[in-house]
Amino acid sequence: MRGNEKELVGYRRHPFYEHNSVQTFVAYRSGKVCGRIAAIVNQGHIDRYDDRRGFFGFFECEDDEEAAHGLFEAARAWFAERGIFAMRGPANPSLNHTVGLLISGFDRPPTFMMTYNPPYYERLIENYGFRKAQDLYSYWGHVEMLPKINEKLSPISEQIVAHLGLTVRPLDRARFQADVRSFLDIYNRSLVNTWGFVPMSEAEVRQMASELRHLIVPELALAAESDGRMIGAVFGLPDYNPRIRRIDGRLFPFGFLRLLRKKSEIKKIRLISTNVLPEYQRLGVGLVLLSAMVPKAMEWGLQEAEFSWVLESNSLSRGSLEKGGAKMDKTYRVYDWNGGK
Numbered sequence: 001m002r003g004n005e006k007e008l009v010g011y012r013r014h015p016f017y018e019h020n021s022v023q024t025f026v027a028y029r030s031g032k033v034c035g036r037i038a039a040i041v042n043q044g045h046i047d048r049y050d051d052r053r054g055f056f057g058f059f060e061c062e063d064d065e066e067a068a069h070g071l072f073e074a075a076r077a078w079f080a081e082r083g084i085f086a087m088r089g090p091a092n093p094s095l096n097h098t099v100g101l102l103i104s105g106f107d108r109p110p111t112f113m114m115t116y117n118p119p120y121y122e123r124l125i126e127n128y129g130f131r132k133a134q135d136l137y138s139y140w141g142h143v144e145m146l147p148k149i150n151e152k153l154s155p156i157s158e159q160i161v162a163h164l165g166l167t168v169r170p171l172d173r174a175r176f177q178a179d180v181r182s183f184l185d186i187y188n189r190s191l192v193n194t195w196g197f198v199p200m201s202e203a204e205v206r207q208m209a210s211e212l213r214h215l216i217v218p219e220l221a222l223a224a225e226s227d228g229r230m231i232g233a234v235f236g237l238p239d240y241n242p243r244i245r246r247i248d249g250r251l252f253p254f255g256f257l258r259l260l261r262k263k264s265e266i267k268k269i270r271l272i273s274t275n276v277l278p279e280y281q282r283l284g285v286g287l288v289l290l291s292a293m294v295p296k297a298m299e300w301g302l303q304e305a306e307f308s309w310v311l312e313s314n315s316l317s318r319g320s321l322e323k324g325g326a327k328m329d330k331t332y333r334v335y336d337w338n339g340g341k
């Protein structure tokens with residue numbers, strides 16, 4: 001896990017940095033490290049949105065405004081040398097990885113691959129001059145909600161399946177790697193109109209598929225197909241975070257065994273993504289996938305699920321979750337800085 005972080009911050013080879021660049025900074029006070037930040041040039045964002053904006057990420061700091069502002073100044077100056085005069089973040093290192101600053105929901109531990117930070121980070125960032133660009137939400141659901149959800153969704157789902165001639169199937173263990181790749185291709189294509197989204201490169205898709213292959217549970221990953229073509233997918237990951245804490249992020253020599261053994265004992269999942277190809281997005285395919293996940297969750301014996309993250313501007317997904325009874329329980333914020341303080 002620590003090795004993976006080194007890749008994401010650019011200290012080891014990672015396909016994200018084949019076309020993008022990063023510079024890291026550390027703040028010291030009296031010889032002691034008190035903060036860190038990464039300044040990231042996401043060339044894909046610049047090209048896609050014609051927006052010369054740098055990203056900051058991997059920000060950690062003591063409750064020390066001078067140190068925090070010194071880190072932002074260092075990032076700003078590095079960007080300015082490259083003709084970039086606006087910033088966005090936190091992104092670690094992009095919206096395809098961990099993103100956003102937790103601003104509400106501090107009483108609940110973070111689920112797998114979600115950020116966490118002390119409450120004072122909001123003050124440090126906003127006092128420098130950053131302002132809200134977009135909020136991201138996580139929704140929470142409990143097993144007790146499932147019968148009601150199933151009762152509500154099943155009849156509608158059955159009608160959609162019949163109307164569109166859909167087939168819903170779990171991830172195929174016999175062609176596991178190919179299915180994971182297909183899931184990620186759907187992800188890339190489904191989010192083209194999503195705020196801030198930059199598709200992963202082919203190399204990034206391969207890397208992500210490799211990282212996920214040990215973590216995805218086939219029983220909690222479903223694909224919707226039309227005429228044998230995958231048009232939508234949903235997958236959940238068990239919440240590995242409690243186990244990661246116990247092994248302190250160290251996979252070797254035996255940490256990976258403690259992380260991955262008896263996954264069925266993990267009773268909380270994070271539903272990372274329900275993605276549908278653009279031409280099918282308003283036809284109810286996402287609802288079909290969520291409905292099909294209900295019996296799978298009950299078979300697994302799940303107690304809790306987190307749906308994260310969902311952009312505040314994604315009214316379709318938010319509406320579907322809220323109609324299903326999911327409760328918004330955390331808010332994450334992405335900030336913009338456009339000069340000045």
